[in-house]
Amino acid sequence: MLIVNEEGNVLGLYNKTWRAGERHYEVGAGPVIFTVAGVDATVIICHDLRYPELARLGVAAGAKIVFISNNESGVTHENKLLGYRSMQIARATENMVYSVMSNSPADPKDVTRRNCSHGNSKIVGPLGNIIDEATSFEERLVVGIIGLDKASRSTVLRTMGEDEGSKNFYGVECENFAYKKWVMDGLKLVRRLDGKNIPKYLMNIGDMD
Numbered sequence: 172m173l174i175v176n177e178e179g180n181v182l183g184l185y186n187k188t189w190r191a192g193e194r195h196y197e198v199g200a201g202p203v204i205f206t207v208a209g210v211d212a213t214v215i216i217c218h219d220l221r222y223p224e225l226a227r228l229g230v231a232a233g234a235k236i237v238f239i240s241n242n243e244s245g246v247t248h249e250n251k252l253l254g255y256r257s258m259q260i261a262r263a264t265e266n267m268v269y270s271v272m273s274n275s276p277a278d279p280k281d282v283t284r285r286n287c288s289h290g291n292s293k294i295v296g297p298l299g300n301i302i303d304e305a306t307s308f309e310e311r312l313v314v315g316i317i318g319l320d321k322a323s324r325s326t327v328l329r330t331m332g333e334d335e336g337s338k339n340f341y342g343v344e345c346e347n348f349a350y351k352k353w354v355m356d357g358l359k360l361v362r363r364l365d366g367k368n369i370p371k372y373l374m375n376i377g378d379m380d
Contacts, residue, residue, distance in 0.1 A: 183364030191218035
């Protein structure tokens with residue numbers, strides 16, 4: 172996925188960390204963070220959604236929005252649909268941030284065709300509330316006004332010993348130092364995409380007609 176900021180500048184490229192049977196693709200390099208319109212965000216792609224530590228580490232690095240790019244199973248795979256929906260909501264609520272998912276819509280002319288997804292692109296708030304959602308067949312933008320002050324990241328900060336509310340309530344610096352170590356070690360895997368050290372073929376992509 173190409174990451175471009177609000178000024179049209181290429182910040183970098185994120186490749187899916189966890190493949191879903193695509194042997195012809197190279198494995199990605201792990202979680203990323205980037206800044207768009209003054210807001211730190213992270214991104215995951217499709218099968219990555221099943222690995223919550225990717226979003227967690229991006230949020231630990233400062234992200235207040237988790238972007239999710241998907242092309243999932245179609246509407247005829249009813250046994251999978253609730254799980255897909257639940258995971259996006261979970262990535263928001265477990266990290267106390269916003270999640271924004273773009274999922275390919277279903278094809279009304281052939282819902283059984285290969286690589287036909289099921290739509291339902293949506294914006295989810297930190298408490299799991301749906302701010303805007305497309306239907307299964309809609310091709311449209313999902314749009315919403317979000318309050319970044321509500322993206323407290325409190326659950327993640329707590330695991331790092333940095334949530335002041337928890338420290339004051341429990342009277343300890345950190346409730347679980349072993350878990351804190353895991354998070355802090357994981358932060359070393361997070362790459363910041365800032366337009367530096369990007370492949371040459373991406374350098375001028377924003378100038379293309």
